[in-house]
Amino acid sequence: MTLAATAGQLASGATTTAAGAHGFLSPTGVEIAFLLVGLVTFGAALVTVTTRQLVHAALWLVVTLGGLAVEYLLLTAEFIAWVQVLIYVGSVVVLLLFGLMLTRAPIGRSPDADSGNRWAALAVAVAAAAALVWVVVDAFRTTWIDLDGPAAGSTRVTGQSLFQNWVLPFEALSVLLLAALVGAIVLSRKATADAATAATGVKEATTATDVTEATEVTDSAEGRGGAADQADKGGVR
Amino acid sequence: MHLVHPAVLSALLFCTGLYGVLARRNAILVLMSVELMLNAVNLNLVAFDVWLSRTAEETLHSGQALTLFTIAIAAAEIGIGLAIVLAVYRNRGTSDIDKLRDTAEGHGPDGPDGADGSGSDALPAEPAGQAGQAGQAERAGRAKKAEATA
Numbered sequence: 280m281t282l283a284a285t286a287g288q289l290a291s292g293a294t295t296t297a298a299g300a301h302g303f304l305s306p307t308g309v310e311i312a313f314l315l316v317g318l319v320t321f322g323a324a325l326v327t328v329t330t331r332q333l334v335h336a337a338l339w340l341v342v343t344l345g346g347l348a349v350e351y352l353l354l355t356a357e358f359i360a361w362v363q364v365l366i367y368v369g370s371v372v373v374l375l376l377f378g379l380m381l382t383r384a385p386i387g388r389s390p391d392a393d394s395g396n397r398w399a400a401l402a403v404a405v406a407a408a409a410a411l412v413w414v415v416v417d418a419f420r421t422t423w424i425d426l427d428g429p430a431a432g433s434t435r436v437t438g439q440s441l442f443q444n445w446v447l448p449f450e451a452l453s454v455l456l457l458a459a460l461v462g463a464i465v466l467s468r469k470a471t472a473d474a475a476t477a478a479t480g481v482k483e484a485t486t487a488t489d490v491t492e493a494t495e496v497t498d499s500a501e502g503r504g505g506a507a508d509q510a511d512k513g514g515v516r
Numbered sequence: 517m518h519l520v521h522p523a524v525l526s527a528l529l530f531c532t533g534l535y536g537v538l539a540r541r542n543a544i545l546v547l548m549s550v551e552l553m554l555n556a557v558n559l560n561l562v563a564f565d566v567w568l569s570r571t572a573e574e575t576l577h578s579g580q581a582l583t584l585f586t587i588a589i590a591a592a593e594i595g596i597g598l599a600i601v602l603a604v605y606r607n608r609g610t611s612d613i614d615k616l617r618d619t620a621e622g623h624g625p626d627g628p629d630g631a632d633g634s635g636s637d638a639l640p641a642e643p644a645g646q647a648g649q650a651g652q653a654e655r656a657g658r659a660k661k662a663e664a665t666a
Binding site for chain 2: 307309310313314317320321324325327328333336337340343344347350351353354355356358359362363366367370371374375377378379381382384389391392393394395396397399400401403404405407408411412415416419420422423424425426428431432436437440441444445448452455456458459460462463466467
Protein backbone atom coordinates (compact mmCIF):
# COMPACT_ATOMS: atom_id res chain seq x y z
CA MET A 280 0.00 0.00 0.00
CA THR A 281 3.03 2.21 0.40
CA LEU A 282 3.76 1.73 -3.26
CA ALA A 283 0.21 2.71 -4.05
CA ALA A 284 0.61 5.82 -1.93
CA THR A 285 3.81 6.92 -3.59
CA ALA A 286 2.45 6.10 -7.02
CA GLY A 287 -0.67 8.09 -6.29
CA GLN A 288 1.35 11.01 -5.05
CA LEU A 289 3.63 10.84 -8.06
CA ALA A 290 0.62 10.81 -10.34
CA SER A 291 -0.86 13.75 -8.52
CA GLY A 292 2.44 15.60 -8.75
CA ALA A 293 2.72 14.95 -12.46
CA THR A 294 -0.65 16.53 -13.04
CA THR A 295 -0.06 19.55 -10.84
CA THR A 296 3.34 20.73 -11.92
CA ALA A 297 1.57 23.74 -13.36
CA ALA A 298 0.29 24.71 -9.95
CA GLY A 299 2.30 27.88 -9.85
CA ALA A 300 4.60 28.51 -6.93
CA HIS A 301 4.08 25.05 -5.52
CA GLY A 302 6.11 22.45 -7.33
CA PHE A 303 5.92 18.79 -6.56
CA LEU A 304 9.51 18.18 -7.61
CA SER A 305 10.77 20.87 -5.24
CA PRO A 306 9.06 19.94 -2.01
CA THR A 307 9.41 22.10 1.01
CA GLY A 308 11.12 20.90 4.13
CA VAL A 309 7.80 20.52 5.88
CA GLU A 310 6.58 18.24 3.12
CA ILE A 311 9.70 16.08 3.30
CA ALA A 312 9.40 15.80 7.06
CA PHE A 313 5.71 15.01 6.73
CA LEU A 314 6.41 12.26 4.21
CA LEU A 315 9.17 10.69 6.29
CA VAL A 316 7.16 10.76 9.52
CA GLY A 317 4.15 9.54 7.57
CA LEU A 318 6.10 6.54 6.31
CA VAL A 319 7.20 5.71 9.85
CA THR A 320 3.64 6.12 11.11
CA PHE A 321 2.16 3.95 8.40
CA GLY A 322 4.79 1.27 8.84
CA ALA A 323 4.21 1.19 12.57
CA ALA A 324 0.46 0.93 11.96
CA LEU A 325 1.05 -2.01 9.63
CA VAL A 326 3.19 -3.75 12.23
CA THR A 327 0.52 -3.03 14.84
CA VAL A 328 -2.16 -4.87 12.91
CA THR A 329 0.06 -7.71 11.71
CA THR A 330 2.38 -8.64 14.56
CA ARG A 331 1.67 -11.82 16.46
CA GLN A 332 3.00 -10.56 19.78
CA LEU A 333 0.23 -8.75 21.55
CA VAL A 334 2.38 -6.53 23.73
CA HIS A 335 4.46 -5.55 20.72
CA ALA A 336 1.29 -4.48 18.99
CA ALA A 337 0.55 -2.08 21.83
CA LEU A 338 4.11 -0.73 21.73
CA TRP A 339 3.99 -0.22 17.97
CA LEU A 340 0.72 1.59 18.52
CA VAL A 341 2.71 4.04 20.64
CA VAL A 342 4.97 4.70 17.65
CA THR A 343 1.96 5.23 15.41
CA LEU A 344 0.26 7.65 17.77
CA GLY A 345 3.49 9.53 18.45
CA GLY A 346 4.09 9.84 14.72
CA LEU A 347 0.60 11.25 14.34
CA ALA A 348 1.38 13.79 17.06
CA VAL A 349 4.42 14.87 15.05
CA GLU A 350 2.18 15.19 11.99
CA TYR A 351 -0.13 17.46 13.97
CA LEU A 352 2.85 19.57 14.94
CA LEU A 353 3.90 19.81 11.29
CA LEU A 354 0.36 20.92 10.46
CA THR A 355 0.78 23.68 13.12
CA ALA A 356 -1.89 22.18 15.36
CA GLU A 357 0.15 22.32 18.52
CA PHE A 358 -2.57 21.91 21.10
CA ILE A 359 -4.00 18.82 19.42
CA ALA A 360 -0.52 17.35 19.20
CA TRP A 361 0.05 17.63 22.92
CA VAL A 362 -3.46 16.41 23.69
CA GLN A 363 -2.68 13.44 21.47
CA VAL A 364 0.52 12.71 23.37
CA LEU A 365 -1.18 13.10 26.74
CA ILE A 366 -4.35 11.14 26.10
CA TYR A 367 -3.40 8.54 23.54
CA VAL A 368 0.20 7.76 24.32
CA GLY A 369 -0.20 8.53 27.99
CA SER A 370 -3.44 6.88 28.92
CA VAL A 371 -5.05 4.88 26.14
CA VAL A 372 -2.02 2.71 25.46
CA VAL A 373 -1.46 2.18 29.16
CA LEU A 374 -5.11 1.17 29.43
CA LEU A 375 -4.65 -1.26 26.53
CA LEU A 376 -1.56 -2.73 28.17
CA PHE A 377 -3.50 -3.19 31.39
CA GLY A 378 -6.24 -4.88 29.41
CA LEU A 379 -3.72 -7.23 27.84
CA MET A 380 -2.33 -7.98 31.27
CA LEU A 381 -5.71 -8.61 32.86
CA THR A 382 -6.86 -10.93 30.09
CA ARG A 383 -3.66 -12.95 30.55
CA ALA A 384 -2.37 -12.31 27.06
CA PRO A 385 0.60 -14.49 26.20
CA ILE A 386 3.94 -12.73 26.26
CA GLY A 387 5.52 -14.53 23.31
CA ARG A 388 4.15 -15.18 19.87
CA SER A 389 0.55 -16.24 19.85
CA PRO A 390 -0.23 -18.20 16.69
CA ASP A 391 -3.95 -17.42 16.77
CA ALA A 392 -3.73 -13.65 16.80
CA ASP A 393 -5.27 -13.48 13.34
CA SER A 394 -8.54 -15.13 12.50
CA GLY A 395 -9.20 -17.29 9.50
CA ASN A 396 -10.71 -14.53 7.39
CA ARG A 397 -7.41 -12.72 7.10
CA TRP A 398 -7.32 -12.83 3.33
CA ALA A 399 -10.87 -11.56 2.97
CA ALA A 400 -9.97 -8.74 5.35
CA LEU A 401 -6.85 -7.98 3.33
CA ALA A 402 -8.87 -7.85 0.13
CA VAL A 403 -11.44 -5.52 1.69
CA ALA A 404 -8.74 -3.26 3.13
CA VAL A 405 -6.76 -3.07 -0.11
CA ALA A 406 -9.90 -2.34 -2.11
CA ALA A 407 -10.96 0.36 0.33
CA ALA A 408 -7.46 1.86 0.33
CA ALA A 409 -7.31 1.92 -3.45
CA ALA A 410 -10.71 3.54 -3.75
CA LEU A 411 -10.05 6.11 -1.03
CA VAL A 412 -6.59 7.05 -2.26
CA TRP A 413 -7.80 7.35 -5.82
CA VAL A 414 -10.75 9.55 -4.87
CA VAL A 415 -8.73 11.72 -2.51
CA VAL A 416 -5.86 12.23 -4.94
CA ASP A 417 -8.23 12.98 -7.75
CA ALA A 418 -10.17 15.47 -5.65
CA PHE A 419 -7.35 17.40 -3.99
CA ARG A 420 -4.47 17.22 -6.42
CA THR A 421 -4.43 20.97 -6.92
CA THR A 422 -5.00 21.94 -3.32
CA TRP A 423 -2.27 23.31 -1.12
CA ILE A 424 -2.22 24.11 2.56
CA ASP A 425 -0.75 27.48 3.41
CA LEU A 426 1.31 26.89 6.51
CA ASP A 427 2.86 30.35 6.74
CA GLY A 428 1.80 32.94 9.23
CA PRO A 429 0.61 32.31 12.78
CA ALA A 430 -0.11 28.76 13.82
CA ALA A 431 -3.61 27.62 13.01
CA GLY A 432 -3.90 25.49 16.11
CA SER A 433 -1.99 27.15 18.88
CA THR A 434 -3.38 26.89 22.37
CA ARG A 435 -4.67 30.46 22.25
CA VAL A 436 -6.58 29.98 19.00
CA THR A 437 -7.94 26.59 19.96
CA GLY A 438 -9.01 27.76 23.39
CA GLN A 439 -10.72 30.84 22.03
CA SER A 440 -12.66 28.93 19.40
CA LEU A 441 -13.47 26.15 21.86
CA PHE A 442 -14.84 28.42 24.55
CA GLN A 443 -16.51 30.92 22.26
CA ASN A 444 -18.21 28.69 19.73
CA TRP A 445 -18.13 25.19 21.16
CA VAL A 446 -19.05 25.67 24.80
CA LEU A 447 -22.27 23.67 24.75
CA PRO A 448 -20.76 20.58 23.05
CA PHE A 449 -17.83 20.88 25.44
CA GLU A 450 -20.11 20.71 28.46
CA ALA A 451 -22.12 17.90 26.91
CA LEU A 452 -18.85 16.08 26.43
CA SER A 453 -18.09 16.35 30.12
CA VAL A 454 -21.46 14.74 30.84
CA LEU A 455 -20.54 11.97 28.40
CA LEU A 456 -17.24 11.42 30.16
CA LEU A 457 -19.06 11.20 33.47
CA ALA A 458 -21.46 8.66 31.98
CA ALA A 459 -18.53 6.64 30.63
CA LEU A 460 -16.86 6.73 34.04
CA VAL A 461 -20.00 5.52 35.80
CA GLY A 462 -20.56 2.92 33.10
CA ALA A 463 -17.06 1.51 33.41
CA ILE A 464 -17.39 1.31 37.18
CA VAL A 465 -20.77 -0.38 36.94
CA LEU A 466 -19.50 -2.90 34.39
CA SER A 467 -16.50 -3.89 36.48
CA ARG A 468 -18.47 -3.99 39.72
CA LYS A 469 -21.16 -6.19 38.19
CA ALA A 470 -18.50 -8.55 36.93
CA THR A 471 -16.90 -8.85 40.35
CA ALA A 472 -20.26 -9.32 42.03
CA ASP A 473 -21.06 -12.08 39.58
CA ALA A 474 -17.72 -13.74 40.19
CA ALA A 475 -18.20 -13.53 43.94
CA THR A 476 -21.70 -14.94 43.98
CA ALA A 477 -21.43 -17.17 40.93
CA ALA A 478 -21.46 -20.34 43.01
CA THR A 479 -24.77 -19.61 44.69
CA GLY A 480 -26.20 -18.17 41.50
CA VAL A 481 -25.38 -21.28 39.51
CA LYS A 482 -26.89 -23.51 42.19
CA GLU A 483 -30.08 -21.46 42.15
CA ALA A 484 -30.16 -21.69 38.40
CA THR A 485 -29.81 -25.46 38.48
CA THR A 486 -32.66 -25.85 40.92
CA ALA A 487 -34.90 -23.79 38.67
CA THR A 488 -36.88 -26.03 36.38
CA ASP A 489 -36.68 -23.88 33.30
CA VAL A 490 -34.06 -21.69 31.72
CA THR A 491 -36.58 -18.90 31.33
CA GLU A 492 -37.13 -18.96 35.05
CA ALA A 493 -33.40 -18.67 35.42
CA THR A 494 -33.46 -15.61 33.26
CA GLU A 495 -36.28 -14.28 35.43
CA VAL A 496 -34.06 -14.88 38.40
CA THR A 497 -31.15 -13.07 36.92
CA ASP A 498 -33.22 -10.30 35.42
CA SER A 499 -33.99 -8.95 38.84
CA ALA A 500 -30.71 -10.06 40.36
CA GLU A 501 -29.27 -6.63 40.92
CA GLY A 502 -29.33 -7.37 44.62
CA ARG A 503 -28.96 -10.98 45.59
CA GLY A 504 -31.77 -10.71 48.13
CA GLY A 505 -34.24 -10.23 45.30
CA ALA A 506 -32.59 -13.15 43.53
CA ALA A 507 -33.21 -15.37 46.51
CA ASP A 508 -36.87 -14.37 46.56
CA GLN A 509 -37.21 -15.16 42.88
CA ALA A 510 -35.48 -18.50 43.37
CA ASP A 511 -37.94 -19.34 46.13
CA LYS A 512 -40.77 -18.54 43.74
CA GLY A 513 -39.20 -20.82 41.15
CA GLY A 514 -38.98 -23.60 43.74
CA VAL A 515 -42.66 -23.15 44.62
CA ARG A 516 -43.59 -23.35 41.00
CA MET B 517 2.05 21.62 1.95
CA HIS B 518 0.12 19.53 -0.50
CA LEU B 519 -3.25 18.60 0.96
CA VAL B 520 -2.96 15.17 -0.63
CA HIS B 521 -0.22 14.12 1.78
CA PRO B 522 -2.25 14.13 5.00
CA ALA B 523 -5.38 12.98 3.18
CA VAL B 524 -3.63 9.94 1.67
CA LEU B 525 -1.91 9.15 4.95
CA SER B 526 -5.20 9.24 6.81
CA ALA B 527 -6.87 7.07 4.17
CA LEU B 528 -4.10 4.51 4.44
CA LEU B 529 -4.20 4.53 8.23
CA PHE B 530 -7.96 4.08 8.13
CA CYS B 531 -7.65 1.08 5.85
CA THR B 532 -4.94 -0.38 8.06
CA GLY B 533 -7.31 -0.10 11.01
CA LEU B 534 -10.05 -1.63 8.88
CA TYR B 535 -7.83 -4.62 8.15
CA GLY B 536 -7.04 -4.95 11.83
CA VAL B 537 -10.67 -4.87 12.86
CA LEU B 538 -11.58 -7.51 10.30
CA ALA B 539 -8.59 -9.79 10.68
CA ARG B 540 -7.73 -9.73 14.37
CA ARG B 541 -9.11 -12.28 16.75
CA ASN B 542 -8.24 -10.86 20.14
CA ALA B 543 -10.74 -8.24 21.28
CA ILE B 544 -8.06 -5.90 22.59
CA LEU B 545 -6.26 -5.97 19.24
CA VAL B 546 -9.58 -5.07 17.63
CA LEU B 547 -9.81 -2.11 20.00
CA MET B 548 -6.31 -1.03 18.98
CA SER B 549 -7.36 -1.13 15.33
CA VAL B 550 -10.41 0.97 16.17
CA GLU B 551 -8.05 3.50 17.72
CA LEU B 552 -6.08 3.54 14.47
CA MET B 553 -9.23 4.30 12.51
CA LEU B 554 -10.19 7.10 14.89
CA ASN B 555 -6.74 8.61 14.60
CA ALA B 556 -6.97 8.56 10.83
CA VAL B 557 -10.19 10.54 11.08
CA ASN B 558 -8.49 12.97 13.46
CA LEU B 559 -5.64 13.58 11.05
CA ASN B 560 -8.13 14.26 8.29
CA LEU B 561 -10.03 16.71 10.46
CA VAL B 562 -6.91 18.59 11.48
CA ALA B 563 -5.54 18.82 7.95
CA PHE B 564 -8.79 20.10 6.50
CA ASP B 565 -9.21 22.52 9.37
CA VAL B 566 -5.77 24.00 8.77
CA TRP B 567 -6.52 24.22 5.07
CA LEU B 568 -9.94 25.82 5.49
CA SER B 569 -8.86 28.24 8.20
CA ARG B 570 -6.55 29.85 5.61
CA THR B 571 -8.35 29.52 2.30
CA ALA B 572 -11.93 29.92 3.41
CA GLU B 573 -11.05 32.00 6.48
CA GLU B 574 -13.16 29.74 8.58
CA THR B 575 -12.84 31.02 12.13
CA LEU B 576 -14.91 28.43 13.94
CA HIS B 577 -12.00 25.95 13.91
CA SER B 578 -14.61 23.23 13.73
CA GLY B 579 -12.08 20.62 12.63
CA GLN B 580 -9.89 21.07 15.66
CA ALA B 581 -12.83 21.26 18.03
CA LEU B 582 -14.23 18.06 16.54
CA THR B 583 -10.79 16.47 16.84
CA LEU B 584 -10.72 17.25 20.54
CA PHE B 585 -14.22 15.84 20.91
CA THR B 586 -13.21 12.72 19.00
CA ILE B 587 -10.20 12.21 21.23
CA ALA B 588 -12.35 12.52 24.35
CA ILE B 589 -15.00 10.20 22.97
CA ALA B 590 -12.31 7.73 21.95
CA ALA B 591 -10.96 7.77 25.48
CA ALA B 592 -14.45 7.07 26.83
CA GLU B 593 -14.91 4.36 24.21
CA ILE B 594 -11.69 2.60 25.08
CA GLY B 595 -12.57 2.68 28.78
CA ILE B 596 -16.02 1.20 28.25
CA GLY B 597 -14.71 -1.24 25.65
CA LEU B 598 -12.01 -2.56 27.93
CA ALA B 599 -14.50 -2.87 30.79
CA ILE B 600 -16.75 -4.92 28.52
CA VAL B 601 -13.84 -7.06 27.35
CA LEU B 602 -12.76 -7.71 30.92
CA ALA B 603 -16.32 -8.59 31.94
CA VAL B 604 -16.56 -10.99 29.00
CA TYR B 605 -13.20 -12.48 29.94
CA ARG B 606 -14.34 -13.03 33.51
CA ASN B 607 -17.58 -14.65 32.41
CA ARG B 608 -16.36 -16.74 29.52
CA GLY B 609 -12.67 -17.16 30.13
CA THR B 610 -11.68 -15.85 26.72
CA SER B 611 -11.36 -12.59 24.86
CA ASP B 612 -11.37 -14.35 21.52
CA ILE B 613 -14.17 -12.81 19.50
CA ASP B 614 -14.37 -15.79 17.17
CA LYS B 615 -15.60 -17.88 20.09
CA LEU B 616 -18.25 -15.46 21.29
CA ARG B 617 -21.09 -16.71 19.15
CA ASP B 618 -24.09 -16.39 21.42
CA THR B 619 -26.15 -14.50 18.91
CA ALA B 620 -25.16 -16.72 15.97
CA GLU B 621 -27.63 -19.35 14.89
CA GLY B 622 -26.76 -23.01 14.95
CA HIS B 623 -23.85 -22.82 17.38
CA GLY B 624 -23.38 -24.21 20.82
CA PRO B 625 -22.61 -22.20 23.90
CA ASP B 626 -19.45 -20.20 23.63
CA GLY B 627 -16.56 -19.88 25.96
CA PRO B 628 -13.57 -22.15 26.42
CA ASP B 629 -15.79 -25.24 26.77
CA GLY B 630 -17.80 -24.28 23.72
CA ALA B 631 -17.79 -25.72 20.24
CA ASP B 632 -14.07 -25.16 19.76
CA GLY B 633 -12.95 -26.32 23.17
CA SER B 634 -9.42 -25.11 22.61
CA GLY B 635 -9.20 -22.79 25.59
CA SER B 636 -8.76 -24.84 28.70
CA ASP B 637 -7.98 -22.40 31.52
CA ALA B 638 -10.62 -22.73 34.21
CA LEU B 639 -12.36 -19.70 35.57
CA PRO B 640 -12.78 -19.12 39.27
CA ALA B 641 -16.52 -19.31 38.62
CA GLU B 642 -16.32 -22.54 36.65
CA PRO B 643 -15.88 -25.27 39.30
CA ALA B 644 -19.43 -24.82 40.56
CA GLY B 645 -20.66 -25.82 37.14
CA GLN B 646 -18.09 -28.58 36.68
CA ALA B 647 -18.79 -30.19 40.04
CA GLY B 648 -22.34 -31.16 39.19
CA GLN B 649 -23.70 -33.73 36.77
CA ALA B 650 -23.12 -33.29 33.09
CA GLY B 651 -26.69 -32.20 32.37
CA GLN B 652 -26.66 -29.85 35.29
CA ALA B 653 -23.39 -28.36 34.16
CA GLU B 654 -24.79 -27.84 30.69
CA ARG B 655 -27.92 -26.22 32.08
CA ALA B 656 -25.79 -24.08 34.36
CA GLY B 657 -23.83 -22.96 31.34
CA ARG B 658 -27.04 -22.01 29.59
CA ALA B 659 -28.26 -20.21 32.69
CA LYS B 660 -24.98 -18.34 32.93
CA LYS B 661 -25.31 -17.38 29.31
CA ALA B 662 -28.80 -16.11 29.92
CA GLU B 663 -27.53 -14.24 32.93
CA ALA B 664 -24.83 -12.62 30.90
CA THR B 665 -27.21 -11.63 28.14
CA ALA B 666 -29.97 -10.44 30.48
